[in-house]
Amino acid sequence: MAVEIKSKIVGYRIKQEQAAPVPTLQDENPLTVRIPSRPEGTLEAVSEKISYVGAEGRKKVYLLVSFMPVEGVVEGKRVVIERPVEFFFPSGQLSSEHQWITATMRSLSLAARGGYVTQAVADLRKVAWDKGLVRCGMNRWNKPMFHDSEVAAIAWSIQQILYRRGFLDADGNQVPVEELVERHARRIAHGHAWQPEAGDTAAPAVTETTTDAAPEKKPEGGGPAIVGHCPECRGELIMMDGCPTCYAGCGWSKCG
Incomplete structure (x- = not known):
């Protein structure tokens, strides 16, 4: 549509198109992203x-x-x-x-x-x-x-x-x-x-x-009581099911 200009032109300006807003990504925690299945190939x-x-x-x-x-x-x-x-x-x-x-x-x-x-x-x-x-x-x-x-x-x-x-x-x-x-x-x-x-x-x-390490002392603040030392590896013995058992490495038990 033509427009008649009746007054004196003193300047002009080119109309700029408004840039589209950049879309912001929605947060998606990578720790909770569900992985449908194990991917193919090598992991x-x-x-x-x-x-x-x-x-x-x-x-x-x-x-x-x-x-x-x-x-x-x-x-x-x-x-x-x-x-x-x-x-x-x-x-x-x-x-x-x-x-x-x-x-x-x-x-x-x-x-x-x-x-x-x-x-x-x-x-x-x-x-x-x-x-x-x-x-x-x-x-x-x-x-x-x-x-x-x-x-x-x-x-x-x-x-x-x-x-x-x-x-x-x-x-x-x-x-x-x-x-x-x-x-x-x-x-x-x-x-x-x-x-x-x-x-x-x-x-x-x-x-x-390691089985050849020096026997540890009784754990501080927890763990079963030590009732002796293993005749096989000299590790610590603790009571398990009413029987002295080695927990230092070899698994020896007095009850067999």
């Missing part, structure tokens, strides 16, 4: 030998945990963290029913892909049995750790794997997502797994004890 994994001593003596089992990078949005920015997505415990390592071991690992894998593996592993640490305490690993004060069952000992060992990977802290608590983003970026930049910072006061706990 980076940690394989660890776990050693513990229980009512049936010393046992050594192998555990595998797979990790993968997971994207999310934090404060409008796309970020990437590393999360565990798969737990695998090869059957045939324990005398327990293999189907229950396999079912537990599958449940842990589902919890990992669902975003609540930290709570699931912590809950497994509460499992108890009637065969006495199970000794597995050392705490940050270099004292032996005692657990209520084999399941609890293995769950604690899983927490230690996730701690050394930087996913949990030394007490098994979830590391904040901001720190996970920084650790993953640092790991990618340096090409190696996360290691505790110089200012990290909690050192990772050891998951294996």
